Amino acid sequence: MSSVRVLVGTRKGAFVLTSDGTREAWDVSGPSFAGWEIYHVTGSPADPNRLFASQSSGWFGQLIQRSDDGGSTWEPVGNQFQYDGVPGTHQWYDGTPHPWEFARVWHLEPSLTDPDTVLAGVEDAALFRSSDGGQSWNELPGLRGHGSGSSWQPGAGGMCLHTIIVDPTDPQRIFVAISAAGVFRTDDGGQTWRPVNRGLHSEGIPDDDAEVGHCVHRLAMHPSRPEVLYMQKHWDVMRSDDAGESWDEVSGDLPTDFGFAIDVHAHEPETVYVVPIKSDSEHFPPDGRLRVYRSRAGGNEWEPLTRGLPQRDCYVNVLRDAMAVDSLDSCGVYFGTTGGQVYASADSGDSWAPIVRDLPAVLSVEVQTLS
């Protein structure tokens, strides 16, 4: 029988939540790396027992942990992230040049086919790759060096490369998203890059449809339709049908088009999930009601999903890497909150229940569907 393993990164450690395919009863194990910030935990599609975790601390820096037994045991691997060549500068919050400085790894993206290959998105924004299971890391310098890097500015959370999507039909094509620079695409495995932000409009930057400078919060893709991308931007939910060449707004009837997380149903490429959040400064659900919104039309028309979610006095946030889906026949949808709850739906979002309620603030949620 199939089973599900949910990998949760929090402000104070990592947790592994497991269930059989019914997803009714859950076992919660952890914390691993107690007291450390775990920005991301994820598994290799090529070897599901190989996991990677980004472990960091304001005191003791960055570690990368690797497990080869599904999270039962871990070992630290390489933690040297050296920018290629002379790092140069990007723009600081006040518009002055600021040297590129490594702060942390936000996101790890294992290869679809090779368990030893994994990409890392870091702050200050850059993309690194390891081909030896995380022991050593090398920057793919074409991203920062393509021409616009010196104009990138940090978002409120830092200048982070937070999203990495590898085209499952063409591993030479990779999309990354940077806050607050935008989306960039390579078609040659990471050697050369270009911004793909046409159609984005962002108030708050001098040229609201500039080639770069947009605060993209998250991208999502369905593996069967790699040319279709969904985006949760600082404001606006967007869609591209041509691999990022152009974008159209699909916020439609959402109560607010601000948010962080976005994901796609495992079996329905036009079914998309977002969690609208009130902003600019509040960053909690409108009216204190935690609602996931689902579109079955690829955007524009959205329905609130509320059954099992708190509909009063709820003031949590759902961060950009904290939503995921499983691939069981009845698609499971999962998200974690800054209040420490991890909610799961085993019926594509129709109903929800908390797997666990009182973890530290959740930074990331990934799901492995195990056979």
Next chain:
Amino acid sequence: MIRVVLPTHLRTLASVDREVRVEVIGQPTQRSVIDALEATYPMLHGTLRDPLTHKRRPFVRFFACEDDLSHELPDTPLPDAVVSGDEPFFIVGAMAGG
């Protein structure tokens, strides 16, 4: 042997007790003690010093004999009481945050 007291998070990371002992070749200094510590416990590499610049992390402090040695140059000899093993070399996570 130099006695080194580690902060809680690094004890857990290295799977050791509060105090460890490391052998230092030559004059014991902050640099040589940390070099020896990282050689004995490779998982600590990069946690006390930036792995590339080798600068002390801002929230890491070095204490010994009731003095804060954090701002000493890395190659300054450690106090005699640390060298003799009468006193430990404390590595401390600065009190900041919650």
